[in-house]
Amino acid sequence: MKVAQHTTYNKNKIALNLTEIAKPAIKPNQVLVKVTAAGVNPLDNMISRGEVKLIVPYKLPQTAGNEVVGLIEEIGSNVTKFGIGDRVFGRLPLDSIGAFAEYVVVDSAALAQVPTYLTDVEAAAVPLTALTIMQALSLMGAEAGKTIFISGGTGGVGGMAIPIAKAKGLTVITNGDGANAERVLALGADRFIDYKKEDYTDLLSNVDYVLDTLGGAETEKQMSIMKKGGQLVSLRAMPNGEFAKRMNLPKWKQFLFGMVGRKFDKMAKTYGVHYNFIFVESNGQQLQEVADIFSKLEIKPSIDTVYPFEEVNVALDKVANGRSRGKTVLSFK
Known part of the structure; x- marks a missing residue:
């Protein structure tokens, strides 16, 4: 073959x-x-x-x-x-x-x-994107009735993250280019912030969960809008020691990633929140749940x-x- x-x-x-x-x-x-x-x-x-x-x-x-x-x-x-x-x-x-x-x-x-x-x-x-969202929400311990901020929600990740988060009972806030506002709200977002006109750090506080799809300086900015004890999962920043333990990597790799991700752990401690990094794994059961959600909404x-x-x-x-x-x-x- x-x-x-x-x-x-x-x-x-x-x-x-x-x-x-x-x-x-x-x-x-x-x-x-x-x-x-x-x-x-x-x-x-x-x-x-x-x-x-x-x-x-x-x-x-x-x-x-x-x-x-x-x-x-x-x-x-x-x-x-x-x-x-x-x-x-x-x-x-x-x-x-x-x-x-x-x-x-x-x-x-x-x-x-x-x-x-x-x-x-x-x-x-x-599969890859949808499972990333499912595993991020699981890692956060996301509970219905709480609030999540999905940064850069107008992209491909947001297009799946928003309806999945809504199906899990979360209040969803996102930001992006205003030209996409109507489409994103139609996916189920409760609030859309046009990044060209408004800065989400001026508007949001006490957010329970953050899905960081942007990385860079935005990771710390997103920590600043969270309530104490909140959970941030990044798709774009750096792995840390906790990630390495969760992946059952050898001790020397756990040490290495602990050093690499220390900056983000310290940053999270300053804001009183928890920082997580994710590398998506296979999971047919979670994907079937996504398939069932998507079939009801006919998301394309x-x-x-x-x-x-x-x-x-x-x-x-x-x-x-x-x-x-x-x-x-x-x-x-």
Whole structure:
């Protein structure tokens, strides 16, 4: 079968090697998926550049791709919740990625049924982002009736975070370009702040939770609007020691990340809040919950460009260097 692999860690080269390998065999808890679409993400380029090897040290060559949609062709003897022909999607387990391939073997616990209203290409835009939101809310211990600020909510992350947070019973405040206000409010946001006209730090206080999608100086600004004991989860700042412990990384990596993230831990202590960093993991149960929420609301993710699988390197370059108005997706049809 045809696959796209990264063969070296190289900060200056994100191109993958298209090659042929044998179709994989399944174990009792796994299924064989014929890939129909795969999401292309900044994470795929980060892996090629070696930027996440401290978190997940892949043995090279490694078939790339983290986000998959496809049809089940074979089922392991222990798998009970899926059948042959089921259309499934998922964020592949960290230690067994490989969505950029004609077939992939996946632990069934990583998968969920694709909502019927979504095309394969649309479904490929969901798992990584949606699971990031679900796991961030879980990490926060988010409770219905409390308030969350989602920074930069007009982007792809906000487009999923807002309806998921609303479905969990949270009051949602977000900010962004005013041109997108109507669309974001239609997703369920309770309040929208136009960053060109107003500074959220002048308007907000006593916020329970923050989902930081911006990083940089904005991380500290967001801490300043929170109530004491509040929980901030960042998608863009730095990992810390607590993150390393949660990921069960070796002690020396826990020490290293503790040093790297110390600035943010100290900052959080100054504001009396808690700082978290997240690296999304596979979870079919959480993804099924998302699928059920999305099916009720018929939310459609934004798609920027669809490339045939053979143009995987063009797609990766687009993600790295192009201005995107939605998800970049590979199609295998």
